[in-house]
Amino acid sequence: xxxVTQSSRYLVKRTGEKVFLECVQDMDHENMxxxxxxxxxxxxxxxFSYDVKMKEKGDIPEGYSVSREKKERFSLILESASTNxxxxxLCASSLPGLAGAETQYFGPGTRLLVL
Amino acid sequence: AQSVAQPEDxxxxxxxxxxxxxxxxxxxxxxxxxxxxxxxNRGLQFLLKYITGDNLVKGSYGFEAEFNKSQTSFHxxxxxxxxxxxxxxxxxxxxxxxxxxxxxxxxGTTLQVKx
Numbered sequence: 001x002x003x004v005t006q007s008s009r010y011l012v013k014r015t016g017e018k019v020f021l022e023c024v025q026d027m028d029h030e031n032m033x034x035x036x037x038x039x040x041x042x043x044x045x046x047x048f049s050y051d052v053k054m055k056e057k058g059d060i061p062e063g064y065s066v067s068r069e070k071k072e073r074f075s076l077i078l079e080s081a082s083t084n085x086x087x088x089x090l091c092a093s094s095l096p097g098l099a100g101a102e103t104q105y106f107g108p109g110t111r112l113l114v115l
Numbered sequence: 116a117q118s119v120a121q122p123e124d125x126x127x128x129x130x131x132x133x134x135x136x137x138x139x140x141x142x143x144x145x146x147x148x149x150x151x152x153x154x155x156n157r158g159l160q161f162l163l164k165y166i167t168g169d170n171l172v173k174g175s176y177g178f179e180a181e182f183n184k185s186q187t188s189f190h191x192x193x194x195x196x197x198x199x200x201x202x203x204x205x206x207x208x209x210x211x212x213x214x215x216x217x218x219x220x221x222x223g224t225t226l227q228v229k230x
Contacts, residue, residue, distance in 0.1 A: 004158070031216050040124075042205060042222040043159075050216065058217070090158055094216060102216055103149070106158035 003027070004107035006091055011112045019078040021110050023091030030096050032074035033104065034058075034066065037088040049074055050096065081114045088112075117142045119208045121221035128196045128228055136191040136224050138206030148189040149207040149218065150180055159205060165189060176200070196228045 007022035025032065031050050035043040035058075045058030047066040055066050063085060067075040074093075078085055089110045094102040118141045128134045140146055147166050151159040163174025170182045180191045191204060203225050207218040 009156075033217075035220075040222055043207075043220040045217060048217065092159075096216065103161050103164060104218060105161065106151075108158045109156075 004091055004093055004105050006089075006107040006110050008110050009108060011110060013078075013081050013112065013114050015082060015114060017078075017081050017114075019081050019112070019114075021076040021078075021089055021091075021112070023074045023076070023093075023107055024072050025074075025091075025093040025105070026072065027093065027095075027105075028071065029093035029105075030071070031094045031102065031104075032068065033092040033094075034064075034074065034076045035090045035092065036060070037090055037109070043090065046076065081112075083114050086112060086114045117208060117219045119206050119219050119221040121204075121206055121224045123224050124222075125225045125227060128226070130198050130228055130230050131195050134193050134196040134200070134226065134228070136204050136206075136226060138189045138191065138221060139187050140189060140206075140208040141187060142208055146187075146189075147209040148180075148182065149209075150174065150178070150189075150191050151205045151207065152176075153203040153205065153223075155202075162191070162204075196226075198228050198230055201226055201228045 004025045033048040034046045044060050049055045049068045065077045091107040092104040094104045120139045149164045150162040153159045163172050165172045165182045173179045203223050205223050206221040
């Protein structure tokens with residue numbers, strides 16, 4: 001079974017802090033994704049990575065950056081946390097198989113509260 | 116632009132009755148369609164996907180979905196609902212002409228199955 005783990009289930013941070021969210025997958029997947037989930041808005045893509053050190057902006061990258069130094073690990077960084085970044089953050093990974101057919105596998109999520 | 120719509124915020128059904136969770140999509144190329152389920156405080160779990168072929172797709176936990184190209188729909192169905200099916204359901208689409216692997220998610224539909 002594919003396993004995607006996230007470093008924390010719950011985090012509480014203060015405005016202005018630098019926040020690191022870590023995601024690790026154990027299935028040698030090339031693609032990794034960071035989403036945020038807010039009620040009524042579904043999942044919105046923040047960043048994704050299709051290989052080590054490769055990244056692309058998603059739909060809402062402002063205020064975030066990412067790092068992928070190793071294939072299995074994809075980190076989301078909030079450079080200076082703000083209250084509007086309070087959300088559930090979900091990491092996912094997938095293989096680059098038949099174009100469009102890749103199933104994304106999700107981690108359990110990190111619920112971040114910024115005070 | 117690609118988009119996915121889940122027109123119902125919540126669906127209520129009695130245990131043992133059939134259930135339908137609706138999804139419509141808009142893409143420029145061939146659609147690749149997915150359904151995911153999210154139980155409380157958990158990440159998303161893959162249920163099923165349509166890539167090509169038979170319009171009726173069978174997935175996990177007895178769920179199935181019907182692809183209808185003329186109506187641009189991909190409704191999720193189950194013949195007999197269980198209380199344990201109560202969860203948040205997401206439809207997602209990928210444009211088959213894109214090679215980025217990104218999915219566009221609907222806003223989610225809460226399914227409530229009452230005993």
